[in-house]
Amino acid sequence: GRAEVLEGRLAGERAVLVRARSFMNESGGPVSTVMKFFDVEPDHLVVVHDELDIDFGQLRVKIGGGDNGHNGLKSIRQSIGIGDFHRARFGIGRPSGRQDVHDFVLSGFGSAERKELDLNIELAADAVESLITHGLARTQQDFNS
Numbered sequence: 001g002r003a004e005v006l007e008g009r010l011a012g013e014r015a016v017l018v019r020a021r022s023f024m025n026e027s028g029g030p031v032s033t034v035m036k037f038f039d040v041e042p043d044h045l046v047v048v049h050d051e052l053d054i055d056f057g058q059l060r061v062k063i064g065g066g067d068n069g070h071n072g073l074k075s076i077r078q079s080i081g082i083g084d085f086h087r088a089r090f091g092i093g094r095p096s097g098r099q100d101v102h103d104f105v106l107s108g109f110g111s112a113e114r115k116e117l118d119l120n121i122e123l124a125a126d127a128v129e130s131l132i133t134h135g136l137a138r139t140q141q142d143f144n145s
Contacts, residue, residue, distance in 0.1 A: 003030035007038070011133040016040065025071035028079030035080060045085035046128050047076060052101065054091030056113055057120050061088050061127050061139050086136065088127045090120065 006017040018034045020027040035045065043063075049072055054060055064084045067073035077083045095104035109117060123143070130139040 003034055005034060010129060013132055014038075015132060025075055027072045028075030028077070031076050032079035042080055042082050042085045045080075046088060046131055047073070047085060048088045048090065048124050048128065049073060050092045050105065051089035052092060052094050052105070054089060054093070056091055056093040057116055058091035059088065059120075059123055059127055060091070060144050061086065061131065061136070063087070063136055086131055088124050088131070090124050 002020065002022050004019045004021060008015055008017075016034065016038050018031065020030040022030055031045070031047075034040070035042075049070060051060070051068075051070075053068070063086050065087070066083065067077060073083075073087075076085070092105070095101060108114075127139055127143040130142060134142075
Protein backbone atom coordinates (compact mmCIF):
# COMPACT_ATOMS: atom_id res chain seq x y z
CA GLY A 1 0.00 0.00 0.00
CA ARG A 2 2.95 2.38 0.41
CA ALA A 3 4.30 1.91 -3.13
CA GLU A 4 3.12 1.54 -6.71
CA VAL A 5 4.77 -1.50 -8.30
CA LEU A 6 4.98 -2.65 -11.91
CA GLU A 7 6.75 -5.88 -12.81
CA GLY A 8 7.82 -6.71 -16.35
CA ARG A 9 10.69 -7.86 -18.53
CA LEU A 10 13.39 -5.76 -20.13
CA ALA A 11 15.84 -7.39 -22.53
CA GLY A 12 14.93 -10.76 -21.05
CA GLU A 13 15.57 -9.61 -17.47
CA ARG A 14 12.93 -9.17 -14.80
CA ALA A 15 12.47 -5.51 -13.98
CA VAL A 16 10.40 -4.12 -11.13
CA LEU A 17 9.53 -0.43 -11.20
CA VAL A 18 8.61 1.06 -7.84
CA ARG A 19 7.35 4.49 -6.91
CA ALA A 20 7.08 4.98 -3.18
CA ARG A 21 3.89 6.71 -2.08
CA SER A 22 5.46 7.81 1.17
CA PHE A 23 7.28 11.03 1.84
CA MET A 24 10.70 11.03 0.20
CA ASN A 25 12.48 10.93 3.54
CA GLU A 26 10.52 7.76 4.42
CA SER A 27 11.09 5.94 1.12
CA GLY A 28 13.45 3.36 2.60
CA GLY A 29 10.65 1.29 4.14
CA PRO A 30 8.72 0.76 0.89
CA VAL A 31 11.94 0.15 -1.07
CA SER A 32 13.12 -2.44 1.46
CA THR A 33 9.73 -4.17 1.50
CA VAL A 34 9.60 -4.45 -2.29
CA MET A 35 13.21 -5.65 -2.45
CA LYS A 36 12.43 -8.43 0.06
CA PHE A 37 9.21 -9.42 -1.72
CA PHE A 38 10.89 -9.69 -5.14
CA ASP A 39 14.19 -11.04 -3.70
CA VAL A 40 16.27 -8.17 -5.11
CA GLU A 41 19.86 -7.71 -3.95
CA PRO A 42 21.13 -4.14 -3.38
CA ASP A 43 23.52 -4.36 -6.35
CA HIS A 44 20.44 -4.76 -8.58
CA LEU A 45 18.68 -1.72 -7.14
CA VAL A 46 18.61 1.50 -9.18
CA VAL A 47 17.42 4.65 -7.41
CA VAL A 48 16.56 7.70 -9.52
CA HIS A 49 16.88 10.87 -7.46
CA ASP A 50 17.43 14.59 -7.62
CA GLU A 51 20.94 15.96 -7.13
CA LEU A 52 21.75 19.51 -6.03
CA ASP A 53 25.41 19.30 -7.02
CA ILE A 54 24.65 18.69 -10.70
CA ASP A 55 23.27 21.38 -13.02
CA PHE A 56 19.64 21.07 -14.04
CA GLY A 57 19.15 18.61 -16.87
CA GLN A 58 22.48 16.84 -16.41
CA LEU A 59 22.51 13.17 -15.51
CA ARG A 60 25.14 11.10 -13.75
CA VAL A 61 25.05 7.36 -13.08
CA LYS A 62 27.11 5.68 -10.39
CA ILE A 63 27.09 2.94 -7.79
CA GLY A 64 27.46 3.59 -4.09
CA GLY A 65 28.56 6.75 -2.37
CA GLY A 66 27.25 8.78 0.52
CA ASP A 67 23.85 10.33 0.87
CA ASN A 68 25.23 13.91 0.66
CA GLY A 69 22.42 15.16 2.89
CA HIS A 70 19.71 13.59 0.71
CA ASN A 71 17.12 12.29 3.16
CA GLY A 72 15.60 9.83 0.68
CA LEU A 73 18.97 8.16 0.10
CA LYS A 74 19.61 8.18 3.84
CA SER A 75 16.27 6.44 4.46
CA ILE A 76 16.99 3.79 1.81
CA ARG A 77 20.50 3.18 3.14
CA GLN A 78 19.17 2.76 6.70
CA SER A 79 16.38 0.43 5.60
CA ILE A 80 18.42 -1.90 3.40
CA GLY A 81 21.60 -1.66 5.50
CA ILE A 82 23.96 -0.67 2.67
CA GLY A 83 24.60 2.20 0.27
CA ASP A 84 26.05 0.15 -2.57
CA PHE A 85 23.19 0.48 -5.03
CA HIS A 86 23.05 2.11 -8.46
CA ARG A 87 21.99 5.72 -8.69
CA ALA A 88 20.72 7.74 -11.62
CA ARG A 89 21.26 11.26 -10.31
CA PHE A 90 19.11 13.89 -12.00
CA GLY A 91 20.60 17.36 -11.68
CA ILE A 92 18.44 20.12 -10.27
CA GLY A 93 21.25 22.57 -9.53
CA ARG A 94 21.66 24.69 -6.44
CA PRO A 95 19.41 27.60 -5.52
CA SER A 96 20.54 31.01 -6.60
CA GLY A 97 21.15 33.77 -4.12
CA ARG A 98 20.19 33.16 -0.53
CA GLN A 99 17.26 30.83 -1.11
CA ASP A 100 17.13 28.06 1.47
CA VAL A 101 18.10 24.66 0.05
CA HIS A 102 15.12 22.98 1.74
CA ASP A 103 12.69 25.48 0.20
CA PHE A 104 14.39 25.14 -3.20
CA VAL A 105 14.15 21.34 -3.25
CA LEU A 106 10.47 21.41 -2.26
CA SER A 107 9.49 24.13 -4.73
CA GLY A 108 8.24 23.46 -8.26
CA PHE A 109 10.34 23.74 -11.38
CA GLY A 110 10.53 27.09 -13.18
CA SER A 111 8.82 27.57 -16.54
CA ALA A 112 12.04 27.06 -18.55
CA GLU A 113 12.81 23.88 -16.62
CA ARG A 114 9.28 22.53 -17.05
CA LYS A 115 9.73 22.77 -20.83
CA GLU A 116 12.72 20.42 -20.62
CA LEU A 117 11.41 18.14 -17.89
CA ASP A 118 9.74 15.46 -20.06
CA LEU A 119 12.90 15.05 -22.13
CA ASN A 120 15.02 14.81 -18.98
CA ILE A 121 12.71 12.20 -17.45
CA GLU A 122 13.04 10.16 -20.65
CA LEU A 123 16.81 10.47 -20.42
CA ALA A 124 16.79 9.13 -16.86
CA ALA A 125 14.53 6.24 -17.91
CA ASP A 126 16.89 5.46 -20.81
CA ALA A 127 19.82 5.42 -18.40
CA VAL A 128 18.05 2.94 -16.12
CA GLU A 129 17.26 0.73 -19.12
CA SER A 130 20.92 0.94 -20.16
CA LEU A 131 22.05 -0.11 -16.68
CA ILE A 132 19.90 -3.21 -16.96
CA THR A 133 20.87 -4.11 -20.52
CA HIS A 134 24.48 -2.88 -20.82
CA GLY A 135 25.86 -2.49 -17.30
CA LEU A 136 27.42 0.39 -15.38
CA ALA A 137 30.57 1.13 -17.41
CA ARG A 138 28.80 1.55 -20.74
CA THR A 139 25.93 3.46 -19.14
CA GLN A 140 28.36 5.89 -17.56
CA GLN A 141 30.14 6.30 -20.89
CA ASP A 142 26.86 6.98 -22.70
CA PHE A 143 24.99 9.06 -20.12
CA ASN A 144 27.35 10.85 -17.74
CA SER A 145 27.18 14.22 -19.42
